[in-house]
Amino acid sequence: MxxxxxEILHHTMTRDYAVPAFNIFGFEDAKAVIDAAEELxxxxxxxxxxxxxxHMPIEILGKMLTQLAERANVPVVVHLDHGxxxxxxxxxxxxxxSSVMYDGSQLPFEDNINTTKEIVKMAHxxxxxxxxxxxxxxxxxxxxxxxxxLTDPLEAKEFAERTGVDALAVAVGTLHRMEEQSAEIQFDxxxxxxxxxxxxxxxxxxxxxxxxxxxxxVKTNFGKVNIGTAIRMAFGNTLRYEMENNxxxxxxxxxxxxxxxxxxxEAKKKIELLNAHTYELIES
Numbered sequence: 055m056x057x058x059x060x061e062i063l064h065h066t067m068t069r070d071y072a073v074p075a076f077n078i079f080g081f082e083d084a085k086a087v088i089d090a091a092e093e094l095x096x097x098x099x100x101x102x103x104x105x106x107x108x109h110m111p112i113e114i115l116g117k118m119l120t121q122l123a124e125r126a127n128v129p130v131v132v133h134l135d136h137g138x139x140x141x142x143x144x145x146x147x148x149x150x151x152s153s154v155m156y157d158g159s160q161l162p163f164e165d166n167i168n169t170t171k172e173i174v175k176m177a178h179x180x181x182x183x184x185x186x187x188x189x190x191x192x193x194x195x196x197x198x199x200x201x202x203x204l205t206d207p208l209e210a211k212e213f214a215e216r217t218g219v220d221a222l223a224v225a226v227g228t229l230h231r232m233e234e235q236s237a238e239i240q241f242d243x244x245x246x247x248x249x250x251x252x253x254x255x256x257x258x259x260x261x262x263x264x265x266x267x268x269x270x271x272v273k274t275n276f277g278k279v280n281i282g283t284a285i286r287m288a289f290g291n292t293l294r295y296e297m298e299n300n301x302x303x304x305x306x307x308x309x310x311x312x313x314x315x316x317x318x319x320e321a322k323k324k325i326e327l328l329n330a331h332t333y334e335l336i337e338s
Contacts, residue, residue: 055123055124055126055127055128055129055130056120056123056124056130056131056132056150056152057097057123057129057130057131057152058131058152058153058181058182058183059099059131059133059152059153059183059185059220059221059278060183060220060221061129062097062099062129062131062333063220063221063254063277063278064254066254066275066276066277066278067248067254067275067277070272070273070329070332071272071328071329071330071332071333072257072271072272072276072277072278072279072328072329072330073096073097073098073099073131073277073278073279073328073330073333074098074099074260074279074280074281074321074324074325074328074330075098075099075100075101075131075133075135075278075279075280075281076098076099076100076101076281076282076285076321076324077101077102077103077106077135077280077281077282077285077286078100078101078102078106078119078285079102079105079106079109079110079286080110081118081122082289082310082313082314082317083285083289083314083317084100084118084119084122085122085314086285086314086315086317086318086321087100087285087317087318087321088100088122088123088126088128088130089318090317090318090319090321090322090325091126091128091130091321091325092126092127092128093322094322094325094326094330094331095128095331095333096128096325096330096331096333097128097129097130097131097330097333098128098129098130098131098321098325098330099130099131099132099133099153099278100119100122100123100130100131100132100133101133101134101135101280101282102115102119102132102133102134102135103135103136103282104135104136104138107134107142112134112142112145112146112149113145113148113149115149116132116146116148116149116150116151117149117150119132119150119151120132120149120150120151120152123152129333131152131153132150132151132152132153133151133152133153133154133155133185134146134151134153134154134155135155135280136155136157137154137155137156137157138156138157138158140156140169140172140173140176143156143173143176143177144176147176147177147180147182151182152182153182153183153184153185154173154177154182154183154184154185155184155185155186155187155223156169156170156173156184156185156186157186157187157223158170158186158187159187159188159189159190159191159203159223160190160200160201163209163213166186166188166213167212167213167216167217170184170186170213170217170219171216171217171218173186174186174217174218174219178218183220183221184219184220184221185219185220185221185222185223185256185278186213186217186219186222186223187222187223187224187225187256187258188205188206188209188210188213188214188222188223188224189203189204189205189206189209189210189224189225190202190203190225191223191225191228191229191230191258191259192225192229192230193229193230193231200230202225202229203225204225204226204227204240204243205224205225205226205243205247207243207246207247207249207250207251208250210222210224210247210250210251211250211251214251214252214253219253220253220254221253221254221255221256221277221278222251222253222254222255222256223255223256223257223258224247224251224255224256224257225258226239226240226243226244226247226257227239227240227243228257228258228259228260228262228263229259229262230258230259230282230283231259231261231282231283232259232261232262232283233261233262233283233287234262235261235262235263235264235265237259237262237263237264237267239263239267239270239271241270241274244274244275244276245274247275248274248275251275254275254276254277254278255274255275255276255277255278256276256277256278256279256280257271257276257278257279257280258280259280260279260280260281261281261282261283261284262283265327268324268327268328269327269329271328272328272329279324279328281324284320284324285317285320285321288313288316288317288319288320289313289314289316289317290313291316292312292313292315292316293309293310293312293313295312296309296312296313297309
């Protein structure tokens with residue numbers, strides 16, 4: 055069933071679970087993630103980032119993903135990840151997305167607040183919750199030129215209060231596109247932030263987080279945990295194996311089957327680490 059982000063995050067600050075948001079790029083990985091969630095009776099978030107909406111128009115992605123969500127027997131959010139302007143967020147809402155993120159983290163503090171406030175006003179008029187980012191989660195590839203800045207707790211407090219966002223992404227030690235689980239999470243900084251911010255927190259770059267730390271994160275106020283590289287590697291590495299071992303195969307439907315299963319298994323692993331499969335028990 056298609057749901058909004060705040061519908062599945064409202065207990066995450068008081069209960070020991072978080073909901074994974076998987077960055078997906080098409081039908082195959084979206085279906086694999088939903089299949090994983092259905093097997094574990096877990097809510098899940100299908101997120102599309104800038105690469106995805108450049109590859110496939112947001113209007114097409116929105117229709118496809120919302121249809122998949124509506125047919126699912128678990129709660130599914132369709133979420134815009136890292137929307138970088140007002141127009142993109144508006145397009146996502148028009149396309150049926152049930153959650154949006156505006157990322158003004160590279161802007162000066164006041165500019166980020168002012169633009170986020172306008173987007174919150176627009177999105178809330180349509181009943182759509184908004185995630186934003188304060189501080190900045192960088193990338194493992196420094197050539198991308200994205201400034202990484204740890205979140206200041208007092209800035210996070212002011213930002214959340216002045217913008218009225220429904221969820222807040224903060225930078226506490228991760229980087230996007232990490233391929234190894236070597237992130238050093240600053241749990242002392244998390245403690246400072248959650249003392250003064252009263253909306254669910256969002257963790258970006260979570261592929262780089264060691265499994266034991268993911269288990270600790272569910273005991274904090276993080277309600278949404280973004281995972282992209284882990285399932286991309288599962289898909290791509292499995293597809294490479296299939297092509298190398300089946301040199302005469304050319305039908306992509308056949309070639310994709312093992313990759314779909316690999317994504318499903320990786321998604322199930324992350325769902326279990328985040329305790330999201332206990333959601334049904336918690337909500338009841």
